Amino acid sequence: MENKILVETSARHAHLSAEAVEILYGKGAELIVKKMLSQPGQFACANEKLTIVGPKGSLALSVLGPARPATQVELSFSDARALGITPPVRESGDVAGTPGLKIVGPAGEIEINEGAIVAKRHIHMTPDDAEALGVSDKEIVKVKIDTARPLIFDDVVVRVNPNFGLAMHIDTDECNAACAFGAVYGEIVK
């Protein structure tokens, strides 16, 4: 297997609980698939965009489906500055003690007490990918990106799951810093 990892950029987005979906989009509302993503079962939603409101400003926000146990908002530091909050760099789901936000939808709004994070860069892969690439779940690796603005991302966490598709996820700031526009591939270096 070639050491060649698709690098995908995640713009700011929310994962919503089923309860949040109903408050924001109305009783009985569900998340509607607009486009399936590289991670099997995950999708960009066709539902109307939400608005997130922080102490300093507000931003439009896309939603990814399906619904999850807890509502979480993944931002870049650029986004966070515009909102006036200071989220930590965290892995998805690890939201204890992170800043809250107001989320406004077409049918209602919620105030989350925590859940705003800057996603720690990571690589999704299957156990077969991991074996072929010689890495293991939770391993920290470096990933070299060779673009018009080449760099080596350090502290990239490997996440192994049979339901994953092989892809590295970075945020929009990281994408801009690396000129990782379009179809870009990285290489794991140790």
Add this chain to the structure above:
Amino acid sequence: MENKILVETSARHAHLSAEAVEILYGKGAELIVKKMLSQPGQFACANEKLTIVGPKGSLALSVLGPARPATQVELSFSDARALGITPPVRESGDVAGTPGLKIVGPAGEIEINEGAIVAKRHIHMTPDDAEALGVSDKEIVKVKIDTARPLIFDDVVVRVNPNFGLAMHIDTDECNAACAFGAVYGEIVK
């Protein structure tokens, strides 16, 4: 000499020609020092901020002094996207064929036909610094940043001049990608 380079983040800014200063701020106007910067003679201006206007949006813009032979606007890719332009990554002064912009000041406005760039990351240093660090003018090096979001910037150009102060300059996207907030130092790696 320790291999320890101060990493400074340049937010979007303009360098203006003397002619542009007079059009934007009024006949006889000059750039006023607000704060001296790490590069000797260079300063942040106390003059009112300008507005840059692109096809998709506008942004407030700080000015750095003193005036230069040609007007130039240094942006991040985040800024460029908000404006609706696609500048290349270039070294300061190398603006041939880059996108133009409208620049609006309190006394007038100018339309530049070229001059919008995303600054290529670089390290300013004196000949003594270069000798001590074992690098030379125009050399391309890597710089390792050890922060909460560590990475190694590749394709960093060394710029040697007796009038420089030792500092690496990155833009706001690169700063966010590296969590290079506050007083951060990098290390040249080859």
